[in-house]
Amino acid sequence: MELDVSTRDDGIAVVVPRGRLNMVSARQLKETLSDLVAGGSARIVVDLGETTFLDSSGLGALIGGLKAARQAGGDLRVARPTPAVVSVFELTNLDRVLRARESVETAFDA
Amino acid sequence: MELDVSTRDDGIAVVVPRGRLNMVSARQLKETLSDLVAGGSARIVVDLGETTFLDSSGLGALIGGLKAARQAGGDLRVARPTPAVVSVFELTNLDRVLRARESVETAFDA
Amino acid sequence: MPESAAGRGGEAGRPAVLDELAAAPHRLVLSAAADPEVMDLVHSMLEHLFAHHPQVTDPIRMKFEMSVIEILGNIVEHAYAHDSALPAVDPSEARRFEIQLLATDREVVATLSDNGMPVSLDLGDLSMPDELAESGRGLALAASALDTLWFERVEGRNHWCLACNLG
Amino acid sequence: MPESAAGRGGEAGRPAVLDELAAAPHRLVLSAAADPEVMDLVHSMLEHLFAHHPQVTDPIRMKFEMSVIEILGNIVEHAYAHDSALPAVDPSEARRFEIQLLATDREVVATLSDNGMPVSLDLGDLSMPDELAESGRGLALAASALDTLWFERVEGRNHWCLACNLG
Ligand SMILES: Nc1ncnc2c1ncn2[C@@H]1O[C@H](COP(=O)(O)OP(=O)(O)O)[C@@H](O)[C@H]1O
Ligand SMILES: Nc1ncnc2c1ncn2[C@@H]1O[C@H](COP(=O)(O)OP(=O)(O)O)[C@@H](O)[C@H]1O
Numbered sequence: 001m002e003l004d005v006s007t008r009d010d011g012i013a014v015v016v017p018r019g020r021l022n023m024v025s026a027r028q029l030k031e032t033l034s035d036l037v038a039g040g041s042a043r044i045v046v047d048l049g050e051t052t053f054l055d056s057s058g059l060g061a062l063i064g065g066l067k068a069a070r071q072a073g074g075d076l077r078v079a080r081p082t083p084a085v086v087s088v089f090e091l092t093n094l095d096r097v098l099r100a101r102e103s104v105e106t107a108f109d110a
Numbered sequence: 111m112e113l114d115v116s117t118r119d120d121g122i123a124v125v126v127p128r129g130r131l132n133m134v135s136a137r138q139l140k141e142t143l144s145d146l147v148a149g150g151s152a153r154i155v156v157d158l159g160e161t162t163f164l165d166s167s168g169l170g171a172l173i174g175g176l177k178a179a180r181q182a183g184g185d186l187r188v189a190r191p192t193p194a195v196v197s198v199f200e201l202t203n204l205d206r207v208l209r210a211r212e213s214v215e216t217a218f219d220a
Numbered sequence: 221m222p223e224s225a226a227g228r229g230g231e232a233g234r235p236a237v238l239d240e241l242a243a244a245p246h247r248l249v250l251s252a253a254a255d256p257e258v259m260d261l262v263h264s265m266l267e268h269l270f271a272h273h274p275q276v277t278d279p280i281r282m283k284f285e286m287s288v289i290e291i292l293g294n295i296v297e298h299a300y301a302h303d304s305a306l307p308a309v310d311p312s313e314a315r316r317f318e319i320q321l322l323a324t325d326r327e328v329v330a331t332l333s334d335n336g337m338p339v340s341l342d343l344g345d346l347s348m349p350d351e352l353a354e355s356g357r358g359l360a361l362a363a364s365a366l367d368t369l370w371f372e373r374v375e376g377r378n379h380w381c382l383a384c385n386l387g
Numbered sequence: 388m389p390e391s392a393a394g395r396g397g398e399a400g401r402p403a404v405l406d407e408l409a410a411a412p413h414r415l416v417l418s419a420a421a422d423p424e425v426m427d428l429v430h431s432m433l434e435h436l437f438a439h440h441p442q443v444t445d446p447i448r449m450k451f452e453m454s455v456i457e458i459l460g461n462i463v464e465h466a467y468a469h470d471s472a473l474p475a476v477d478p479s480e481a482r483r484f485e486i487q488l489l490a491t492d493r494e495v496v497a498t499l500s501d502n503g504m505p506v507s508l509d510l511g512d513l514s515m516p517d518e519l520a521e522s523g524r525g526l527a528l529a530a531s532a533l534d535t536l537w538f539e540r541v542e543g544r545n546h547w548c549l550a551c552n553l554g
Contacts, residue, residue: 055286132426
């Protein structure tokens with residue numbers, strides 16, 4: 001997996017995990033998310049449009065990031081999940097907590 | 111492997127094998143080369159700049175194309191070989207028959 | 221919910237496909253050290269399997285791949301967790317697993333086995349943890365995606381069998 | 388030119404690394420049907436091997452990968468060429484091969500074995516064919532890239548061992 005991180009003009013951080021989000025890459029994602037929050041970026045969009053695989057450790061990293069962001073007064077939102085990602089969200093009933101947004105741009109609009 | 115085929119304004123056909131040129135993909139290359147010659151394109155450059163792997167069957171397909179092109183009054187030239195390709199050319203002493211050109215554009219210049 | 225049995229002893233729950241697997245000319249078998257880096261190679265094996273079995277539809281591919289990776293991830297993460305507490309083992313015996321994959325017209329099957337410590341789990345009683353839990357979903361996730369999830373400890377090895385029915 | 392021996396009988400030429408391999412905790416072992424499509428999976432195995440063994444330099448990776456693929460390609464292409472002329476075989480016995488890979492500090496090693504027909508080749512006498520030949524270079528190419536190329540027929544199976552020395 002490759003992880004792209006950028007910060008938009010409105011201060012929202014955008015994280016793009018490309019490829020497989022499994023046990024190995026989940027650690028990297030978890031660290032990236034907690035570094036962002038520690039660095040003052042507590043509003044984060046994770047763009048899952050290029051995440052070809054997700055398992056429970058990837059899910060754990062997303063939940064960890066969500067909790068850290070909320071504790072810092074922000075939020076973590078997920079956008080553009082691929083079918084493989086949606087399938088795991090549904091099987092775990094996390095499609096409510098990790099409600100998928102249609103686009104990265106509008107992920108923080110509502 | 112993916113195989114891109116195009117024909118330049120000067121009538122020279124350019125074939126670009128991307129990825130691994132092994133037993134499976136060599137068949138595809140051999141057919142493409144003989145189709146080109148049969149279709150009247152006997153001047154062919156094979157751009158090996160994105161060929162990450164070559165074995166004796168890939169080499170066989172190149173030699174097959176070279177012979178077909180020459181029989182039809184043309185030639186087959188190879189350009190931009192990657193280190194993996196150069197290594198096989200050298201081990202087989204075919205670096206003379208398949209003399210590597212530096213660029214696709216100038217492959218037919220001399 | 222899948223058919224499941226966890227170390228209940230006896231052959232009662234043993235999936236019938238296990239016998240077929242042992243004789244299937246197209247099965248894929250990999251044995252390797254149980255380290256996290258090997259997961260990518262298992263993803264490649266699954267790609268190879270699916271490329272040659274168009275009868276396995278995309279939704280089933282996703283569920284099956286995820287389940288195999290969950291069970292393998294557990295082996296890598298948990299099965300050797302207490303190794304350092306054990307007397308030094310012969311290195312030839314250290315932390316190896318085997319995975320077998322097969323697709324038939326009726327199902328897609330994986331078996332995993334490892335020489336790690338005995339697992340005592342009740343696969344008949346798996347539930348999702350709290351919404352905000354960061355772990356503990358792997359087995360429940362695999363169980364809800366699979367039609368068969370079966371476990372047995374035999375002769376010092378853990379054996380898992382996973383299957384999704386086709387069509 | 389590599390150390391080589393082809394069906395000469397006896398243990399004379401047997402590479403010593405074979406014993407080490409059998410006990411190496413980090414060896415990778417794949418067994419699969421001997422069809423052309425499996426070659427990509429073996430490329431993935433080699434990628435996995437190299438990713439974890441930076442001591443294997445790029446020039447050696449290229450030579451080793453090419454040699455492994457040549458020998459495997461021959462198994463796929465030639466070892467079963469006359470199958471159709473043989474009495475029907477039990478499908479469980481049909482066209483399977485096994486490959487083992489290992490990198491140590493001193494060498495990178497592969498063994499391949501198959502249940503195909505006996506190979507009778509003199510690996511001590513390999514030469515490149517005519518410049519314009521379209522085939523017949525595989526074994527000579529592998530032999531010139533490797534430090535060890537060894538073959539033996541044992542109990543109905545062909546066994547190959549390939550190695551490049553490091554440093
Ligand atoms: N292969 C295994 N070997 C030993 N223990 C295991 C194995 N698989 C699962 N377990 C145990 O079951 C628990 C639940 O596993 P799981 O549902 O996958 O969640 P997680 O791995 O996130 O804890 C693990 O924490 C571990 O204690
Ligand atoms: N694994 C094998 N089983 C049976 N015959 C083999 C095997 N490998 C090589 N051979 C024989 O040796 C010949 C030379 O092989 P090689 O040098 O690889 O060239 P090519 O495969 O292009 O013919 C083959 O044509 C085949 O007759």
